[in-house]
Amino acid sequence: MSSDPPSTPRFTSAHDAFWSGVRDARGAPAMVLFAGMVGFGAMGRTNGFDLWFTSATSFLMFALPGQIVMLEMILLGASSFTIALATSLTATRFVTMTATLFPMLHEHDRNKALYAKVHLLAMTAWAVSLKEFVTIEPKYRLSYFMGLGLLCWLISVPGTVIGFLIAGSVPMPITLGLIFINPLFFLLTFTEIKVSGYRLAILLGSIAGPIFYLIDRDTSLLAAGLMGGTLAYWIDRRWIRCYDRKGTA
Amino acid sequence: MSFTASIAQNFDTAFAIQQGWGPWLALLAASLGTYLCRAVGVLLSGQVSQDSEFFRWLSAVTYAMVAALTIRLIFLPIGLLATVPLYLRILVCILAIGVMISNPSRRLVPALLTGTLLMVTIGVFWK
Numbered sequence: 001m002s003s004d005p006p007s008t009p010r011f012t013s014a015h016d017a018f019w020s021g022v023r024d025a026r027g028a029p030a031m032v033l034f035a036g037m038v039g040f041g042a043m044g045r046t047n048g049f050d051l052w053f054t055s056a057t058s059f060l061m062f063a064l065p066g067q068i069v070m071l072e073m074i075l076l077g078a079s080s081f082t083i084a085l086a087t088s089l090t091a092t093r094f095v096t097m098t099a100t101l102f103p104m105l106h107e108h109d110r111n112k113a114l115y116a117k118v119h120l121l122a123m124t125a126w127a128v129s130l131k132e133f134v135t136i137e138p139k140y141r142l143s144y145f146m147g148l149g150l151l152c153w154l155i156s157v158p159g160t161v162i163g164f165l166i167a168g169s170v171p172m173p174i175t176l177g178l179i180f181i182n183p184l185f186f187l188l189t190f191t192e193i194k195v196s197g198y199r200l201a202i203l204l205g206s207i208a209g210p211i212f213y214l215i216d217r218d219t220s221l222l223a224a225g226l227m228g229g230t231l232a233y234w235i236d237r238r239w240i241r242c243y244d245r246k247g248t249a
Numbered sequence: 250m251s252f253t254a255s256i257a258q259n260f261d262t263a264f265a266i267q268q269g270w271g272p273w274l275a276l277l278a279a280s281l282g283t284y285l286c287r288a289v290g291v292l293l294s295g296q297v298s299q300d301s302e303f304f305r306w307l308s309a310v311t312y313a314m315v316a317a318l319t320i321r322l323i324f325l326p327i328g329l330l331a332t333v334p335l336y337l338r339i340l341v342c343i344l345a346i347g348v349m350i351s352n353p354s355r356r357l358v359p360a361l362l363t364g365t366l367l368m369v370t371i372g373v374f375w376k
Contacts, residue, residue: 050265050268083279084281176329183323186319210321
């Protein structure tokens with residue numbers, strides 16, 4: 001990952017970059033998110049929640065894993081405090097996702113307004129932005145991100161509403177396909193990672209994830225990320241980067 | 250019941266208010282917690298240079314966390330996906346990845362469709 005501007009500028013104006021973000025979102029990211037939200041709406045309906053509550057969840061939280069955890073915990077009768085704690089734990093990935101993506105923005109754009117714009121950040125927009133920012137001039141990166149994130153956020157509520165209304169009306173195999181699309185998307189984006197240290201982090205996270213999940217569900221993501229990531233970082237710094245330097249010297 | 254009839258029935262009851270203040274309070278708390286995580290990320294991003302060692306460590310932790318979530322959703326799912334045998338889930342993933350790496354730059358949507366349609370097919374024939 002480099003912040004160097006590309007040799008040939010990809011955009012000529014912020015407007016151009018914004019609409020390019022919207023266009024890029026219309027493909028795989030929007031499809032994935034929309035399908036995920038349809039699945040969530042169906043889940044809300046089949047578990048006896050009303051349309052207002054189910055769609056407000058997508059609008060206000062805009063984080064599918066956390067939304068699903070919250071619905072499950074409400075059904076189990078957990079207290080608001082426990083629910084907030086558990087969903088915040090599933091949202092800890094946003095801390096690192098934001099802290100890794102936003103340093104790539106132009107100095108000029110890194111102001112207080114980011115505290116409002118950050119709500120548009122979800123896993124799908126993050127994965128696409130991280131890949132595309134490298135080829136975009138820093139001053140147009142925020143516009144691109146806004147186009148991408150805004151479309152993703154705006155389709156999440158219609159997706160939830162549609163899922164809510166068709167729940168129980170579509171055959172089981174279609175529901176199966178809808179719930180599988182989220183994990184599959186994340187899995188496929190891993191094949192686009194080219195940095196060996198991060199590839200190692202993905203491998204170690206994959207191994208640590210199920211182990212910590214069997215120990216304690218609520219904290220498993222955080223624990224697996226910290227342990228797997230730190231180990232990968234350490235191995236990368238200790239051996240891989242030294243080896244690379246010797247290889248190129 | 251026909252598809253249109255069941256949609257119509259859904260419409261009839263969809264707009265009724267069923268939640269009391271309890272779930273709304275939980276939603277408010279959960280939304281605040283989720284937003285706080287995003288805000289802390291912005292706060293940290295102001296102090297982190299992307300060439301720093303801290304940034305490299307943070308990226309590694311994030312990738313590991315996303316990987317852990319993905320593997321959990323595929324290998325240890327809850328609900329409907331759990332009814333599909335593990336070897337079939339793994340097979341679908343391998344086939345989708347195969348489509349993806351055949352041309353990584355423009356194959357995300359075909360790979361996604363391959364995986365999703367295979368899973369729908371399994372749903373049709375498994376039961």
